Amino acid sequence: MSIWIxxxxxxxxxxxxxxxxxxxxxxxxxYGTDVVGGVTPGKGGQxxxxxxxxxxxxxTMDQAVSxxxxxxxxxxxxxxxxxxxxxEAADAFNEIKGEGLIVCITEGIPILDxxxxxxxxxxxxxxxxxxxxxxxxxxxxxxxxxxxxxMPGYIHAKGRIGIISKSGTLTYEAVAxxxxxxxxxxxxxxxxxxxxxxxxxxxxxxxxxxDPETEAVVMIGEIGGTAEEDAAAWAADNFSKPIVGxxxxxxxxxxKRMGHAGAIISGGKGTAEEKFSAFEKAGIHIARDPSKxxxxxxxxxxxxxxxxx
Amino acid sequence: xxxxGVNIHEYQGKALFREEGVAVQEGVHCTTVDQALEAYDSxxxxxxxxxxxxxxxxxxxxxxxxxxxxxxxxxxxxKIALSRDEVETYSKNILGNILVTKQSGPEGKMVNNLYIExxxxxxxxxxxxxxxxxxxxxxxxxxxxxxxxDIEEVAExxxxxxxxxxxxxxxxxxxxxxxxxxxxxxxTGVSKDSFKEMLGRLVSMFVSRDCSMVxxxxxxxxxxxxxxxxxxxxxxxxxxxxxxxxRAEMRDMSEEEEVEIRANKSGLSYVKLDGNIGCLVNGAGLxxxxxxxxKLYGGEPANFLDIGGGANKESITTAFxxxxxxxxxxxxxxxxFGGIIRCDMVARSIIDxxxxxxxxxxxVVRFSGTNHEEGRDVLEESSLEVTTVGTLADGAQAIVAxxxxxxx
Numbered sequence: 001m002s003i004w005i006x007x008x009x010x011x012x013x014x015x016x017x018x019x020x021x022x023x024x025x026x027x028x029x030x031y032g033t034d035v036v037g038g039v040t041p042g043k044g045g046q047x048x049x050x051x052x053x054x055x056x057x058x059x060t061m062d063q064a065v066s067x068x069x070x071x072x073x074x075x076x077x078x079x080x081x082x083x084x085x086x087x088e089a090a091d092a093f094n095e096i097k098g099e100g101l102i103v104c105i106t107e108g109i110p111i112l113d114x115x116x117x118x119x120x121x122x123x124x125x126x127x128x129x130x131x132x133x134x135x136x137x138x139x140x141x142x143x144x145x146x147x148x149x150x151m152p153g154y155i156h157a158k159g160r161i162g163i164i165s166k167s168g169t170l171t172y173e174a175v176a177x178x179x180x181x182x183x184x185x186x187x188x189x190x191x192x193x194x195x196x197x198x199x200x201x202x203x204x205x206x207x208x209x210x211d212p213e214t215e216a217v218v219m220i221g222e223i224g225g226t227a228e229e230d231a232a233a234w235a236a237d238n239f240s241k242p243i244v245g246x247x248x249x250x251x252x253x254x255x256k257r258m259g260h261a262g263a264i265i266s267g268g269k270g271t272a273e274e275k276f277s278a279f280e281k282a283g284i285h286i287a288r289d290p291s292k293x294x295x296x297x298x299x300x301x302x303x304x305x306x307x308x309x
Numbered sequence: 310x311x312x313x314g315v316n317i318h319e320y321q322g323k324a325l326f327r328e329e330g331v332a333v334q335e336g337v338h339c340t341t342v343d344q345a346l347e348a349y350d351s352x353x354x355x356x357x358x359x360x361x362x363x364x365x366x367x368x369x370x371x372x373x374x375x376x377x378x379x380x381x382x383x384x385x386x387x388k389i390a391l392s393r394d395e396v397e398t399y400s401k402n403i404l405g406n407i408l409v410t411k412q413s414g415p416e417g418k419m420v421n422n423l424y425i426e427x428x429x430x431x432x433x434x435x436x437x438x439x440x441x442x443x444x445x446x447x448x449x450x451x452x453x454x455x456x457x458x459d460i461e462e463v464a465e466x467x468x469x470x471x472x473x474x475x476x477x478x479x480x481x482x483x484x485x486x487x488x489x490x491x492x493x494x495x496x497t498g499v500s501k502d503s504f505k506e507m508l509g510r511l512v513s514m515f516v517s518r519d520c521s522m523v524x525x526x527x528x529x530x531x532x533x534x535x536x537x538x539x540x541x542x543x544x545x546x547x548x549x550x551x552x553x554x555x556r557a558e559m560r561d562m563s564e565e566e567e568v569e570i571r572a573n574k575s576g577l578s579y580v581k582l583d584g585n586i587g588c589l590v591n592g593a594g595l596x597x598x599x600x601x602x603x604k605l606y607g608g609e610p611a612n613f614l615d616i617g618g619g620a621n622k623e624s625i626t627t628a629f630x631x632x633x634x635x636x637x638x639x640x641x642x643x644x645x646f647g648g649i650i651r652c653d654m655v656a657r658s659i660i661d662x663x664x665x666x667x668x669x670x671x672x673v674v675r676f677s678g679t680n681h682e683e684g685r686d687v688l689e690e691s692s693l694e695v696t697t698v699g700t701l702a703d704g705a706q707a708i709v710a711x712x713x714x715x716x717x
Contacts, residue, residue, distance in 0.1 A: 079548060080551055080552070108548045109548060110519055110546055110548045110549035110552075111441055111519070111521060111546045111548065111549070112480065112516060112519055112546065112549070113549075114446075115441070115446055115447060115448070115478050115480070116478050116479060116480075118446045118478060119446065119477065119478020119479065120478065122446075122478075135648075150618075150648065150649060151648060152647070152648040152649075152678055152679055155678060165594070166594060167592060167593060167594020167595065168592045168593075168594065168595075168618075168648070169590075169591055169592030169594065169595040169646040169648065170592060170594035170595045170598055171594075172646045172648060172677075172678060173595060173598070173646055173677070173701070176646075176677060176678075193593060193594070195441060195443040196441070196443055196446055220594065222593075222594050222597060223597070225443050225444065226444060227444075230444070246598070248594045248595075248597035248598040248601060249597040249601070250601040250604065251582070251597070251600040251601050251603075251604045251610055252597055252600070252613070253580070253582065255412075256580050256613075257580075258578075258580060258593055258596070258597050258613050259578040259592075259593025259594075259596060259597075259613070259615040260593045260594070261548070262443065263593060263594075263597070267461050268461070272601070288601075288605055289601075289602050289605055289701070289702050290598050290602070290701060291602070291700045291701045291702035291703075292702065
């Protein structure tokens, strides 16, 4: 089991004929993802060569979803067109299938575009957006798996730990930490570092709670906003599995944006210290050093009786 | 409230307000004392405000210092002048001096711009702000009867004095929200009408110009009941700059960190800090985590630096150059988790960059992910003096050990 994607998920790539789109469609296919086609307006009818297959390009998401019966779309289009691409995907999935997962990798989308976009999608209960400005989502399988995004696939392995993170490379770090103690992952989700985004920590935790294969979760936050505090409070009441948590940015100065659009301590709010203490208060096991996530995870699994000491 | 995004000066914000039909007093932007005096003559108002123009807030309560001697020049960066002579005195004390405020940092900002604004009879001061609410995915409007003071203090001491309303996802306030807010501020008659009109215009301006924050503190009720924006603090969402070419003219480079702009041009994200250990990392989260772990093991990070997903030899060389420009740097930790970026490419770039910039401080490199073994081999086979490690914790400990005892 896993959450939201698995080896049978059929994936479309919006922006498949662009440099990033073709590159990552290739990597995703190599990993084992069932890439069934792509969308680039004006390039419908072309074929894109991927390892072991050629997939069709469509002009619109409507055509693409109708023809391929895809479940997932991943977006690699430039920032100024990305919000429209999300809306197009949402409309197509909603009208044709009533459900669908949209993963937006693009960084730098205007905030008000995202507010409009989130408002539009919120009317569609079957549609889930991950991102924007995120590495994507991956479910490692027995042979390959399903990778929807830009993460290096080979660092993952199928297992029983769920990973949720706002950051890209720090997610990979968390994955490597689980691997260093012999644990694999059910699903890893990068929710992105933008102030306005789709899926949040709580959505992921709720899905992991319902996934019988996931035994514990690693949650990686960062400074800015209150998503970590909200997730901790929710988890205290609703989440039964152990969580290991880390928050990046304990040394970040206030008022300075640290790379990610949302990573900023504003008016003294959104500090790493507040988030760590919210984690502790909620019974989340914290690692102050991300290189110790593996160690903490092992002790937590043993404590929970899920592993032999 | 601290700002997020692309900032502009008060006088520029007020010009935008005028264009958008948001009521402001007459005012003139000046860069010399002579211009300030001309402005006073032209405004025809006996009482004027002489206002320092810097991006940081808290100007009224800030102090001006002479840049050469460091002596206190004047208390208060915003002055009410009752005569032409006072305009001259205040302008001289402001222009060319350093204004230090609560938000400017201890080093303050040189004031090159001045705004002379006609005086206004004030019946009451209010607070009004529009900003992005990241938890509610909407634009938040905040208003308070406690104007002219620090809103964070109001939020702390009397949160019930702050009234809030949210737009829908298209950026429209619900019907009646403007009236309700006017009522909660105790506004009636012409003041209520004036407030509703102003709020409507501000909300549509926030959307049409892709703002990230508009703060008016104080918003005043004048003697005749009209509502007037006596201040303007506007920030824009930089992600939307592509559709607002007019913004380029408003940019004041003297308000930005030159090194951060230069880093940005090379696809790097750099923030200078006060420590002695430089960091070069791929990914914003991992870059923050690297700083945190350095601190955890007793060191002090000198910077945040994310080389980004599209890093190459040129940008990595630029990154090394920028780190080493900081005279406090006594060692560098490189932390790369290869994904799309290959560690062997980074290794070769490090070797080239270290030759080019003349690297003379201890260097610790941690590679993980794509081609990390090849990367380590490249470094170890080179003549470069470098310590390679396998984990971030080992890296932080090694660089802290290598910089301990080095004279500051």
